[in-house]
Amino acid sequence: LCFWIRKPAALTGLGWWLNVRRATPTRLQAFPALGSDVTEAEMGRFSLDAKRCFHGDARQMRYYVPPPAEGPSPGFDLRDGYRDRYVQRDDSVREGLDHLLQWIVENRKQLQTEDKGKLLNADFVTWRGHLTKVLTTPYESREGWLLAVTLFRGTLYISEFETEAARREREQRSEMLKELTYMGYKFEQYMCADTPDGIPDPTGVVNTNEAFCTVIRSRLGSHSLLFSGEVDCTDPRSPSPQPPSCYVELKTSKVMHSPAQRRSFYRHKIIKWWAQSFLPGVSRIVAGYRGPDGSVVGLETFETMKIFKLIRDDRGCWKPAVCMNFCAAFLAFLKTVVTEDNPKLVHLFAWNPGHPVSYTVHQDSQYRFLPDWYVEALSA
Ligand code: A3P
Ligand code: MG
Ligand code: MG
Numbered sequence: 001l002c003f004w005i006r007k008p009a010a011l012t013g014l015g016w017w018l019n020v021r022r023a024t025p026t027r028l029q030a031f032p033a034l035g036s037d038v039t040e041a042e043m044g045r046f047s048l049d050a051k052r053c054f055h056g057d058a059r060q061m062r063y064y065v066p067p068p069a070e071g072p073s074p075g076f077d078l079r080d081g082y083r084d085r086y087v088q089r090d091d092s093v094r095e096g097l098d099h100l101l102q103w104i105v106e107n108r109k110q111l112q113t114e115d116k117g118k119l120l121n122a123d124f125v126t127w128r129g130h131l132t133k134v135l136t137t138p139y140e141s142r143e144g145w146l147l148a149v150t151l152f153r154g155t156l157y158i159s160e161f162e163t164e165a166a167r168r169e170r171e172q173r174s175e176m177l178k179e180l181t182y183m184g185y186k187f188e189q190y191m192c193a194d195t196p197d198g199i200p201d202p203t204g205v206v207n208t209n210e211a212f213c214t215v216i217r218s219r220l221g222s223h224s225l226l227f228s229g230e231v232d233c234t235d236p237r238s239p240s241p242q243p244p245s246c247y248v249e250l251k252t253s254k255v256m257h258s259p260a261q262r263r264s265f266y267r268h269k270i271i272k273w274w275a276q277s278f279l280p281g282v283s284r285i286v287a288g289y290r291g292p293d294g295s296v297v298g299l300e301t302f303e304t305m306k307i308f309k310l311i312r313d314d315r316g317c318w319k320p321a322v323c324m325n326f327c328a329a330f331l332a333f334l335k336t337v338v339t340e341d342n343p344k345l346v347h348l349f350a351w352n353p354g355h356p357v358s359y360t361v362h363q364d365s366q367y368r369f370l371p372d373w374y375v376e377a378l379s380a
Contacts, residue, residue, distance in 0.1 A: 040281030042243045043110070043226070044215040046103045052089065052209040054099050056106050060212040062192035064235040064248045065200055066286070066299070076190040078183035078252065079294040080202065086182055087207040091170065096369045097159050100127065100228045103215055105377045111226070118154030119378055120226065122217065124331060126158035128229025128279050133160070134330050135275040135323040137351065144352035148367050149334055152343045153378060155226075156334055159369040161348070182206065187252045187288045187296065188232055196236040214244055216280045221328035229280050244281040249273070255289040255297050266311050270302070271318045277304045278320070330357075343370040 047060035067074040104111065104125070113121045133145050146161040162170070185206045193200050215228045231247045238246035251273055256262050273285050283304050291297040302310075311317040337359065338347045346367040351357045362368075 040216050040218045040244055040279075042214055043217050044103060044107055046099065046213050046215070046228075048099065048209060048211040048213070050087070050207045050209055054102050056103060058212060060210050061231075062188070062194060062212065062233040063196050063198065064191065064233045064286075065193045065198070066191065073298065074190070074296055076187065076202075076288065076296040077294060078186045078190075078288075078290060078296065079179065081186065081206060082179055082182045085203075085205045087205055087209065089208040094162070096371075097125070097127065097157060098371065099213070100125065100215070101371070101374045103213075103228065104226075105374060107215075108378065115154070120153070120155045121224070122155055122226035123224045123335070124156050124158060125226045127160070128216070128227050128276070130158050130160045131225070131227060131279050131327065132272065132275045135279065135327045136271055136318075137330075138322050138326045139271055139318045141353045144350070144355075147349045148369055149338050149347045149349060150343060150345060150368075150370055151338045151341045152370055152375070153341065156338055157370060158334075161367065163350075183290065183294060184252050188250050190296070191250055191286065191288070192233045214247070214280060216244060218279070218281070220324065220331065223328065223331045227279070229276075231280075231282065235284070240283060245283040247280075247282045247284075249277045249282050249285045250288070251285055252288045252290055252296075255291055263314065266314065267317050270307060270310070271323075273302070274304060274307045274320070275323060333357075343375045344368055 044056075045058045045061075047055045047057060049055060049060065104120070108120070111120045111122070113119070130147060133140075134147075137145075143166065144163055146163050148159045148161055150157045150159075185208055186202075189204065189206055190200055190202050211230045213228045214231050215226070218225045218227070231244075232250040233248050234243065234246050235248050236246075238248075240246060253265065253269060256265060273287075277283075277285055285302040285304060287300045287302065288296045289298045289300070308320050311319075334347075334349075344364045346362045346365065346369070347359050348362060348367055349357055349359045
């Protein structure tokens with residue numbers, strides 16, 4: 001797979017298009033040594049508390065406590081507490097980039113450059129989750145995306161808007177899916193303690209307002225990125241104690257019984273896990289495998305940088321270099337399209353599986369996402 005950018009003469013109203021197509025070997029050589037083009041450094045941390053309030057510190061950090069390796073299966077019941085100990089974040093509230101922008105305002109001195117035209121020392125500011133979606137676009141066949149982009153004082157800000165299809169899916173989510181979502185969070189509670197020497201407390205409440213976020217500076221090809229992502233926990237006994245490599249991503253997945261199920265997991269699911277953790281440099285992903293009754297029947301640890309070895313012999317599988325090339329090219333494309341520096345101007349990029357990327361331009365509209373308080377704080 002690869003992409004190219006062209007300007008279709010017949011569709012000038014939509015502007016430039018971006019296509020996802022078959023790879024050429026030359027493209028794949030753009031990133032010869034995997035990882036050598038991406039280097040991550042943690043710039044800061046922030047937390048969102050039980051009421052979703054921002055704090056510029058690591059108070060919501062949790063600590064990885066795996067169950068004993070020997071002995072019976074851990075006996076986690078992922079359904080426990082769904083009815084009576086679950087506080088759910090209101091996911092109809094659009095938060096945009098606000099929490100990250102708040103962190104930037106509080107830390108702007110360490111991000112500023114000498115360059116007059118460019119206030120922050122980054123080409124792009126966004127959430128890690130938005131970049132994950134771009135990275136996996138060449139292999140995505142189900143869900144499209146809408147990404148709003150604004151150029152402000154030399155930096156491109158990317159903020160996702162919910163597609164109509166995603167909104168419908170969210171509003172009509174079945175009880176079974178809601179419980180599955182809960183089970184992902186419940187697994188985190190079984191695997192994490194609140195202090196480095198503590199033990200997990202599965203009798204507590206699962207509150208999805210709470211989050212610990214890392215802010216990462218990184219490069220992808222020629223692009224400098226500043227992004228934030230939620231981190232599940234840190235391993236106080238990690239062989240690589242520096243963040244972000246001491247961070248651990250926790251995941252749940254249905255237990256697999258056959259090689260065909262495992263191949264499908266590698267083809268369709270682990271790509272998302274890889275993209276999510278690869279971007280910020282989270283080095284380990286710990287999977288809890290769910291049995292039909294909601295208990296955890298096994299655990300497996302994946303090293304993020306070794307995931308490519310699991311898939312490289314399957315010719316029909318995804319390739320990390322294709323994802324990275326696509327992402328780098330999409331970011332380059334944004335630089336060529338969004339050139340007017342204006343916090344009220346939004347270029348809205350839309351993509352749906354099987355279609356090219358298109359964009360529309362919106363001046364001072366419902367898509368505006370850089371708040372006045374941010375523009376004023378950075379203009380002062
Ligand atoms: P699982 O990942 O075990 O499924 P994250 O893994 O990113 O830390 O997210 C924690 C949990 O949030 C997930 O657990 C899942 O339950 C829920 N979650 C994350 N992204 C989601 C999405 N796009 N839709 C529904 N639930 C999601
Ligand atoms: Mg998480
Ligand atoms: Mg997780």
